[in-house]
Amino acid sequence: MQELSGQVAIVTGASRGIGEAAAKTLGALGVKVVLAARRVELCQAIAKDIEASGGQAIAVACDVSDFSAVTDLAVQTRERFGPPGILINNAGVIEPIGGILDSHPDEWAANVSINLLGVYHCIRAVLPGLLEACGVVINISSGAAHTPLEGWSAYCSSKAGVAMLTQATALEYAGRGLRVFGFAPGTVDTDMQVKIKASGINPVSQMAREDHAAPEVPAQVIAYLCSSAASDLAGKELTIRDPILRQRAGLPD
Numbered sequence: 001m002q003e004l005s006g007q008v009a010i011v012t013g014a015s016r017g018i019g020e021a022a023a024k025t026l027g028a029l030g031v032k033v034v035l036a037a038r039r040v041e042l043c044q045a046i047a048k049d050i051e052a053s054g055g056q057a058i059a060v061a062c063d064v065s066d067f068s069a070v071t072d073l074a075v076q077t078r079e080r081f082g083p084p085g086i087l088i089n090n091a092g093v094i095e096p097i098g099g100i101l102d103s104h105p106d107e108w109a110a111n112v113s114i115n116l117l118g119v120y121h122c123i124r125a126v127l128p129g130l131l132e133a134c135g136v137v138i139n140i141s142s143g144a145a146h147t148p149l150e151g152w153s154a155y156c157s158s159k160a161g162v163a164m165l166t167q168a169t170a171l172e173y174a175g176r177g178l179r180v181f182g183f184a185p186g187t188v189d190t191d192m193q194v195k196i197k198a199s200g201i202n203p204v205s206q207m208a209r210e211d212h213a214a215p216e217v218p219a220q221v222i223a224y225l226c227s228s229a230a231s232d233l234a235g236k237e238l239t240i241r242d243p244i245l246r247q248r249a250g251l252p253d
Helices: 017-028 040-052 067-081 105-133 153-176 191-199 216-225 228-233 243-249
Strands: 008-012 032-037 056-061 086-089 136-140 179-184 237-239
Touching: 008 017, 008 067, 008 105, 017 032, 017 040, 017 056, 017 086, 017 216, 032 040, 032 067, 040 056, 056 067, 067 105, 086 105, 105 136, 105 153, 136 153, 136 216, 153 179, 179 216, 179 228, 216 228, 216 243, 228 243
Parallel strands: 008 032, 008 086, 032 056, 086 136, 136 179, 179 237
Antiparallel strands: none
């Protein structure tokens, strides 16, 4: 992982959960981290923690559904650290949870704007720098991208779109050195799971908290995917449940 030291990474949805853990893991490896989220004050606290541990990090307020905000994120990253070589598209929401007939069109559209358009916005804005660096894009995927779950029509649909966007980006730019991954982290103990639990809809809401992984577990895989050791996996949809991937990333069986 020494090869990651000095590289520049943007992590969206970095104010908590998987994004926070990924930012801290990369920061500990010497990566210059840009933490992006709507709640910038939370990112600022995390950035201070990374710097206190000897790393380099900044926090930028960013709503990924707003392309102008994402463009500003790319500009601030380049001005502070240089062109980014790593993009972690982690920002996402689960809402609305409920049947299609009970859903509000604006809430459904908002999910797609964050989960799918947000990923496109970030790739589109950051791609010039990524191509300069022959960099890495990791789109946080989900099993819900491939299997429908009751009450999650917006989330499943938006994540399915991200899975196709991963393949399209790899098709267009792998030949120019860009490595693109879709990565499903499994069920993780985050605020999203609190909302899922409260809904009482579908089997995921019935899972006990101890059945969910800590955010640091998928963060370790994310860091591995940023390294050249994972180059042969580029262009694929990966899952943390894959025993071979777990072994390669140093996770227990």
